Amino acid sequence: xxxxxxxxxxxxxxxxxxxxxxxxxxxxxxxxxxxxxxxxxxxxxxxxxxxxxxxxxxxxxxxxxxxxxxxxxxxxxxxxxxxxxxxxxxxxxxxxxxxxxxxxxxxxxxxxxxxxxxxxxxxxxxxxxxxxxxxxxxxxxxxxxxxxxxxxxxxxxxxxxxxxxxxxxxxxxxxxxxxxxxxxxxxxxxxxxxxxxxxxxxxxxxxxxxxxxxxxxxxxxxxxxxxxxxxxxxxxxxxxxxxxxxxxxxxxxxxxxxxxxxxxxxxxxxxxxxxxxxxxxxxxxxxxxxxxxxxxxxxxxxxxxxxxxxxxxxxxxxxxxxxxxxxxxxxxxxxxxxxxxxxxxxxxxxxxxxxxxxxxxxxxxx
Amino acid sequence: xxxxxxxxxxxxxxxxxxxxxxxxxxxxxxxxxxxxxxxxxxxxxxxxxxxxxxxxxxxxxxxxxxxxxxxxxxxxxxxxxxxxxxxxxxxxxxxxxxxxxxxxxxxxxxxxxxxxxxxxxxxxxxxxxxxxxxxxxxxxxxxxxxxxxxxxxxxxxxxxxxxxxxxxxxxxxxxxxxxxxxxxxxxxxxxxxxxxxxxxxxxxxxxxxxxxxxxxxxxxxxxxxxxxxxxxxxxxxxxxxxxxxxxxxxxxxxxxxxxxxxxxxxxxxxxxxxxxxxxxxxxxxxxxxxxxxxxxxxxxxxxxxxxxxxxxxxxxxxxxxxxxxxxxxx
Numbered sequence: 001x002x003x004x005x006x007x008x009x010x011x012x013x014x015x016x017x018x019x020x021x022x023x024x025x026x027x028x029x030x031x032x033x034x035x036x037x038x039x040x041x042x043x044x045x046x047x048x049x050x051x052x053x054x055x056x057x058x059x060x061x062x063x064x065x066x067x068x069x070x071x072x073x074x075x076x077x078x079x080x081x082x083x084x085x086x087x088x089x090x091x092x093x094x095x096x097x098x099x100x101x102x103x104x105x106x107x108x109x110x111x112x113x114x115x116x117x118x119x120x121x122x123x124x125x126x127x128x129x130x131x132x133x134x135x136x137x138x139x140x141x142x143x144x145x146x147x148x149x150x151x152x153x154x155x156x157x158x159x160x161x162x163x164x165x166x167x168x169x170x171x172x173x174x175x176x177x178x179x180x181x182x183x184x185x186x187x188x189x190x191x192x193x194x195x196x197x198x199x200x201x202x203x204x205x206x207x208x209x210x211x212x213x214x215x216x217x218x219x220x221x222x223x224x225x226x227x228x229x230x231x232x233x234x235x236x237x238x239x240x241x242x243x244x245x246x247x248x249x250x251x252x253x254x255x256x257x258x259x260x261x262x263x264x265x266x267x268x269x270x271x272x273x274x275x276x277x278x279x280x281x282x283x284x285x286x287x288x289x290x291x292x293x294x295x296x297x298x299x300x301x302x303x304x305x306x307x308x309x310x311x312x313x314x315x316x317x318x319x320x321x322x323x324x325x326x327x328x329x330x331x332x333x334x335x336x337x338x339x340x341x342x343x344x345x346x347x348x349x350x351x352x353x354x355x356x357x358x359x360x361x362x363x364x365x366x
Numbered sequence: 367x368x369x370x371x372x373x374x375x376x377x378x379x380x381x382x383x384x385x386x387x388x389x390x391x392x393x394x395x396x397x398x399x400x401x402x403x404x405x406x407x408x409x410x411x412x413x414x415x416x417x418x419x420x421x422x423x424x425x426x427x428x429x430x431x432x433x434x435x436x437x438x439x440x441x442x443x444x445x446x447x448x449x450x451x452x453x454x455x456x457x458x459x460x461x462x463x464x465x466x467x468x469x470x471x472x473x474x475x476x477x478x479x480x481x482x483x484x485x486x487x488x489x490x491x492x493x494x495x496x497x498x499x500x501x502x503x504x505x506x507x508x509x510x511x512x513x514x515x516x517x518x519x520x521x522x523x524x525x526x527x528x529x530x531x532x533x534x535x536x537x538x539x540x541x542x543x544x545x546x547x548x549x550x551x552x553x554x555x556x557x558x559x560x561x562x563x564x565x566x567x568x569x570x571x572x573x574x575x576x577x578x579x580x581x582x583x584x585x586x587x588x589x590x591x592x593x594x595x596x597x598x599x600x601x602x603x604x605x606x607x608x609x610x611x612x613x614x615x616x617x618x619x620x621x622x623x624x625x626x627x628x629x630x631x632x633x634x635x636x637x638x639x640x641x642x643x644x645x646x647x648x649x650x651x652x653x654x655x656x657x658x659x660x661x662x663x664x665x666x667x668x669x670x671x672x673x674x675x676x677x678x679x680x681x682x683x684x685x686x687x688x689x690x691x692x693x694x695x696x
Contacts (some may be wrong), residue, residue: 051476080545087441090433091450094521097514098457101468108471184642191568191638192631193575195605199627203376286461289577289609296613314463318578321467322610339464346459 028065028081035060058089102343109340112333139338141301145310146345149216149295150285152305153223158277160224161231168232169239170261189229197225198290205294216305219295219312223284230283234276238269271360278353282346288314313342378628409626415591415601416630419509419580420573427513428566431520438521439528440550451525458518466582469511474502474583481506493592503585505593505600511579516569523568527561528554560644567641574634580606604630 039057062085069078117139164182172179201222205215242265250260266273296309297319311319316338324331434454438447481504488494535553544552586602593600604626612623 076545076548080547083547083550084441087433087437090430091437091442093430094434094454094457094517097468097517098453100472101460101464104468104472105464187642188635188638191571191575191634191641193577193605193634195575195577195608196627196631196634199608199624200376203379203624207376207379282459286459286463288461288463289605292609293612314461317463317467318582321470322582335467339461339467342461343464346461350459 027068028085031065031068032057032061035064061085062089105336105340105343108333108336109343112337113340117334117337139313139316139334139341141298142311142313142316142338143341144301145216145295145305146285146312146314146342148305149219149223149291149310149312150281152217152220153227153284154277154281156220157224157227157231157280161228161280162235162273164228164232165235165239166261166265168236170257170265186229186232189225190233192225194222194226194287195289195293197222198293200225201290201294214294214296214309215307216295216310219291219310220305222290222294223287226287226290227280227284230280231277234280235269235273238272238276239265241272242268271357274360275353275357278349278356282349282353285312285349286314286342286346288312288318291315292318313338313345317342405622405625408622409604409629412602412604412607412626413629413633415586416574416603416605416633418592418601419505419512419584419603420570422505422509423512423516423573424566424570426509427516428520428569430513431517431565431569432524432562434517434521435524435528436550436554439525440546440554451522454521455518457514458522462515462576462578463582465511465515466578469507469579469583473510474507477504477507477510478502501585503583503600505584505591508580508584511583512573512576515576515579516573519572520565520569523565524558524562527558527565531557564641564644567637567644571634571637571641574603574637575605575630576603577605577609581609586610 036053036057039053039060043053043056062082065085066078066082069081164186168179168182172182174180198219201218204221205218209215246264246268247260250264251257255263291312292315295311295315297311297315298309317335320331320335320338438451438454442450481502484494531554535557536549539549539553580603584600584602584606586600586606591601608623608627612620615623
């Protein structure tokens with residue numbers, strides 16, 4: 001490792017000043033502004049194009065920095081500067097999709113979002129007197145479906161996940177084959193494609209119930225397959241943070257293992273546990289494919305998760321766009337409305353998670 | 367955990383009739399499964415499409431993701447690092463269907479001029495050949511959206527691993543006169559290589575199973591195609607094929623589709639095992655035990671709060687990793 005670094009560089013004529021052979025301090029900023037201006041000038045001559053301007057400026061900037069640095073400084077420094085430029089560019093590039101996605105959803109969804117949209121279900125009504133079919137766009141059925149399906153999934157996976165985590169941290173020895181297998185399986189389960197979970201729930205329920213087994217509950221099963229590993233992983237990390245001094249102090253007082261876990265370990269870790277669960281919910285609430293497979297989709301209001309197809313916001317966003325009704329524009333608008341509602345839900349869940357983490361943050365742990 | 371076994375078992379049970387069935391029967395002769403003589407003839411092109419599109423997404427996304435991770439861990443001002451990491455992780459919180467809609471309304475028109483230009487001028491490369499697109503529902507558009515979706519996974523795991531580089535290695539390199547890039551190349555990359563590789567594999571696992579973006583954007587024709595810029599010669603992924611055809615299939619076709627799902631399950635299981643295996647097997651300090659002890663949460667989309675708090679309090683106080691984490695978060 002050291003040989004490559006200490007390789008002597010070609011001797012250069014030494015100037016008097018300490019700063020000789022170096023570019024000025026804010027050279028990269030000047031280069032960027034300069035290339036922006038130059039490219040803008042070129043584009044003025046042949047028609048302006050914002051994207052092309054930015055892309056070309058970035059390239060010109062990188063080349064200019066490289067050339068100047070290798071003339072004034074040396075090749076190593078030039079490489080360093082160019083790489084720095086590339087890394088910064090990669091980072092800026094990542095912000096474009098984030099801003100653009102959120103911006104698009106808000107701009108397009110805000111038009112569709114109003115109280116009627118939230119408080120009524122979609123569907124077409126046929127009026128026998130006038131022979132007119134009126135189609136309404138709404139999200140009530142999807143909101144109810146989302147809450148029910150996700151709620152049942154959370155009810156099923158939180159106890160299982162939490163108990164698994166407690167087993168892994170408190171009871172199992174790390175070297176034991178059982179705990180190693182469970183850990184490996186949990187790791188691998190985080191990588192199950194969500195649509196496969198949906199297929200699993202669908203096959204399970206067609207075997208039990210028979211064909212036409214679409215129900216909200218089946219979708220909940222699919223979601224909990226996805227959710228359990230997330231809950232296990234985050235709870236496990238949180239339980240591991242509880243310092244072993246606390247446990248040992250409790251044992252030294254003659255407290256049983258069960259009481260130690262329920263009275264000492266869980267209360268200490270509660271903030272992290274709740275945060276992890278909230279984030280797991282936020283993650284599965286946006287799943288589309290498994291629900292689409294397991295619960296199908298519908299435009300009608302269905303409050304019973306154990307019978308008949310149910311829709312969720314994510315599924316509504318997908319289905320309204322892909323399988324639109326007679327009024328395509330209205331369907332697309334309702335897709336964006338559902339998408340915006342969904343994003344709002346996810347953001348709210350994330351905020352709750354952060355606030356819970358703040359409020360319950362254990363004192364004196366660190 | 368019985369669930370994993372149960373998933374595999376039920377998929378096999380449900381898919382078996384279609385795999386062994388005679389594909390000339392009327393049930394399978396129409397609809398989505400028309401024109402295929404065996405199950406393998408049906409699933410083969412879909413597997414190809416899945417791997418192909420994910421690979422393109424990876425080629426686009428992985429370098430950018432590693433760049434982001436490097437920026438946050440080594441280039442950005444220390445005070446900003448935590449916030450920036452949180453913002454990148456926000457990408458993981460956006461539901462996939464939202465990305466799909468965004469891909470349709472923003473990425474498709476955005477890429478259209480580029481695609482047409484490539485198609486006109488670089489037609490001789492097989493990748494860019496074929497009839498030119500007019501709507502933008504191309505493999506390239508789908509792969510770009512997929513690349514955006516796998517950015518947060520790859521970058522958050524790589525970031526954690528870059529941050530764990532022993533501080534002394536970096537300082538030694540700097541003290542020998544290495545520039546920042548040389549330090550990263552000599553001290554950080556060798557240390558983090560296996561972690562980054564497994565992060566990329568995990569990203570691949572995510573890309574393989576991604577459904578909605580592909581189902582919404584690409585207009586498919588399930589054959590083996592190399593072209594990425596056309597409307598009519600697009601490969602199709604297993605997941606998207608499932609989502610598109612599942613609602614309107616008869617029972618036997620559904621079983622065939624479940625069979626394709628089983629293939630997807632096997633592929634992504636293999637990729638995930640490989641990723642975990644690399645993480646566990648490397649002896650260069652990034653073994654999984656150590657990772658876990660130092661609080662790297664490998665759950666995709668996990669909270670940066672969780673990650674950061676864990677990183678802070680799980681490392682021994684005063685250790686290099688602890689130092690780096692504190693600096694990064696303060």
